[in-house]
Amino acid sequence: MAISNKQKAAIAAIVLVGGVTTGAVLLSGRSAPEEHSEHSETTGHGDNEHHGKQAAQDNHKDDKSHDDGEHHETKKGPNGGALFSRDGYDVEIGTAESKGEARIRVWVNKSGKVVDKGVAVTGQLVRTTGETQSLDFVTSGDAMESKQSIEEPHAFDVSADVTLPGSSTPLPVKLSKEEGKIELTAEQVAKTGLVVLTAGPAKVQAGVQFPGEIRFNEDKTAHVVPRLAGVVESVPANIGQQVKKGQVLAVIASTGLSDQRSELLAAQKRLDLARVTYDREKKLWEEKISAEQDYLIARNVLQESQISVQNAQQKLTAIGASSSSSALNRYELRAPFDGMIVEKHISLGEAVADNANVFTLSDLSSVWVEFVVSAKDLEKVRVGKKASITSASSDVTAEGTVSYVGSLLGEETRTAKARVTLTNPQMGWRPGLFVSVNVFGAEADVAVAIDSEGIQQVDGQSVVFVAVSGGFVAQPVKTGRSNGRAIEIVEGIKPGMRYAASNSFVLKSELGKSSAEHSH
Template sequence: MKKTILRALVPATFALTLAGCGGGAEAPAENAANEHASEEGHAEEGVVTLTQQQITEAGIEVVRPTIGGVAGAIEVSATIEGDPQGVQVASAAIAGRLVSLTRNLGQPVGRGDVLAVIESREAASLKGEIEAARARAALAQSNLRREQRLFAERVSPEQDLIAARTAATEANIALRLAQQQLAATGGGGGALNRVTVRSPISGQVIARSATLGQTVAADAELFRIANLSKVSVAMSLLPADAGRVQPGAQVEVAGPGRRQAARVTFVSPVLDETTRLVPVIATLDNGGNTWRVGETVNASIIVPAGGDRTVAVPSAAVQMIEDKPHVFVRTATGFKAVPVTLGRRNGGQVVVTAGLNGGERIASTNSFTLKAELGKGEAEHED
C-alpha cells in the first residue's frame, strides 16, 4: 500500500519541479527583452518619425543649407519718408488773407485742383493792370486799322502807319506781360482782388499750415502734397558699412506684421555733419498704402558675399530645445534633432559654425511642429 502511494507522488513532484524550472527560465528572457526595448527607446531620443504624407500635410519644407557665397546683411533702424521726387509744397505767391480752404489733411488732390483762395490788394492791382493793358491794346488796334485805311486811301503817310503798327505791338506785349504776372500768382479767375493756390501734383495732403482768415506773407507754405505710391526708406550707416553698399542693393524692410523688399537709390558721398554717419536712401513701393510716412522700421541691407565656405540655414529652421539651438535633419523615417552652434545672422539666415556640414536636408518652414511632436513623444516616454 505504501509503495503504491509513493509511486503516485513521484510523478506529481517531478512535474512541480519541471514547472519551477520552466518559470525560472522565462524570467531572464523577459528581463532581457525589457532591457533591449529600453536601449531602443534611448537610441530614438531626438527622433520624430513621420511619413512623407504627414510631412506634406504639416506644411514642412525641406531644404539644403547654403554653402559658400552667403550674402551678408547690415541691419539698421530706418524711417519711412515721402519720396523726395513726389513731395511738393503749395505756397502763397503774394501776400493776403485766406478766404477759402478746400482741402484738409489726408484728402486726395489732383494736379491743378484749387487748394486755397487769397484775397489781396496786390491781386487787385495786377488785375487792374491787365484791364488797363487790354484797353490800351484795343485802342492801339483801332488806331492801326484807321491808319491802314487812311494809308490805302493815300491820305496818311506810311510813317504814321508804321508808328501805329509799332504802338499796337507794344500794347499787345504789355497785355501779355500783365497776364503772365497775374498767372504767376495763381490768379486769373474769380473776384478782382482774389487769387487761387493750386496743387502742383496729384497726391495726398500730408501737411496743412494754413488757417481760414489768416493773413499770409508771400511764399508762405500753405500745404504739403505727397504722392505716396512710392516712399523712401532713410537710413544712416557707419562709413565702413556704407562702403559695402551700392545703388541697386536689395533692402528688406520690416514693420509690425509687414515685410517688403526695397532698392537702394542713393548713397551719400559725404557724412552728415551732425551724426557723422552716411545717409542712405532706398525706394519702396507703397501702392497699397502699407507704409506710413514718419514710422520707424527695421531695414536689412543685403551686401555681397565674401566667397567663403560658410554654412547657413534659414532662421526659421533653428529651434531651441532645452535652451540649446537645434536643427531638424531629414532621415529615412522622419527627422532627427541635431544640436548646432550658431554664428552671425545674415538677414533671414543664420550661420552655423558647428553641427552641420552642408550636405544635409533640413526642415525650414514649420519646423516648430517637429519640436512640439518631439516634446510630446518625450512626455509619453517618461510616463
C-alpha cells in the same frame, strides 16, 4: 447485467488513479501540458514577475534579449528621470542645470543611500536631427554628471552604460527627451502651407548692416505756399488724403489777385483798341491818305499793348492762378503733383501770408532710407550698391540701391550720412519707421545657406525649424552673410538637413503655445 468482483476491483483502481492526478493538477496551479513544456520562454526571458523561482535565481537581469521593455513602462525616479534597477541598486538618469547649462546626470542608490564610489558611466546622445555626441561622466555631488553641456533643443535620446560596484557587466539605461518638438503629420504640414527645403551650399553676398530710418523723398516732397496773401474761403483737402496733380487744395480770397486780374483785363482792352487803330492807320497809309509816321506810331502802340497783356498773363501763371474767374479775387491753390497731404496748416476763415507753408505734399511711392556710416565702413558703402531693408517691427523686406553717400564726416560723430532710394508702391514703408539696412558686397561661396524665410526669432535667438521624424524641432543657429533671400548658417545646421522655409511662423506660434510646459 451482473458485474463480477474482478471487474469491480478494476473500476475502483481507475477511479483512484484519476483522483490522484486531478489533485496534483489543482495543487500545482498549472495544466499538465504546460508543465511538460517547461515554459520555453523562461530561458530568454528571465522575468521573475512572470516565471517563478527560476526567474528569481536569474535576478531579473536586463539583458539585451529582454531589455525590460516587454512588460514594464519606464519608471520615474525622485529626480524626475528614468529609473532602472538591478541587484538592489536603483539607477536614475535625467537632466539637470549646472552652472547655467543643462547636463546629463546619473544617480545611483542602494537601500536609500547614495553610492558614489565604484561607479562608472559612459554614454552617447543622439539628437532627433541625427547628430551624435559622446558623453563622459565625472562625480558631481550625489551623482555622476556629463562633462559635456547639452545645447538646446532638448529633443534627443541618451544611451548610457552604468558599471556598478562589484559588477563587470554594465547596466544599460536610456533617456528620451522631446522638449521643443512640434508634432505634425504630413497632412497637417500640407494644410498649414509649410514649405520644407534642404539646407546646402550657395552663393551669398556679404553685407554690412546699419540701423536706419525711413524718410520722405525730398525730391518728391513739396511745401505748398499760397504765393498770395488772403483770407481762406474753403479747404476741401484733408491731411492724409491722396490727391492728384491740379486738384484744388484750398480757395483763398486775395485782393492782390484781384489787382492782377484787373491789370490783365485793362491790358486786353488797350490791346483791342490798339489793334483797331493800327488797322485803320495801316489802311490810310496804304491809300496815301495819312502820313507813314501815324502808321508807325499805331504799330508801336499795338506792340506795347501785346507785351502788356503777355506780362499780365505770365504774372497770373507764376502764382498758379487762371486768367479768368467768376470772381476776380478767387484764388484756387492746387496740388503741384500726385501725392499725399502729410501736413496741413490752414483752416477756414484764416488770414494767410503769401509765404506761409499751408500744406506739405509728398509722393510716397518712393522714399529714402537714411543711415549713418562710420569711417571704417565707408569703403563698403558705395553709390549704386544693392541693399536690403528690413523693418524693425515686422518681417517685411525690400530691396533698393544706395543713391547717396556723404563726402564729409561729422566733426562730432565722425560718420557720414548715406541713403537708399526705395520704391514704395503699396505705401507700406512709412516715414519715421526704424529699419535695418544691409548693404551687399561681393558674392561669396558658403557651405550652408537657407532661405531667409526659414529664420525665426524665439526668445531673442535665431532658430530654424528642422524637420524630424513626426514633426519639427526648433534648432538654434548662428547666422552669417545674407543677401536678403538666402542667409548663411555658421552654426546649428549641416548640409542636407531639411527645414521649414515659407510659413515657418506657424511653427513659431505652435512653439509659443507649449512654451509654458518647457522645463529642463
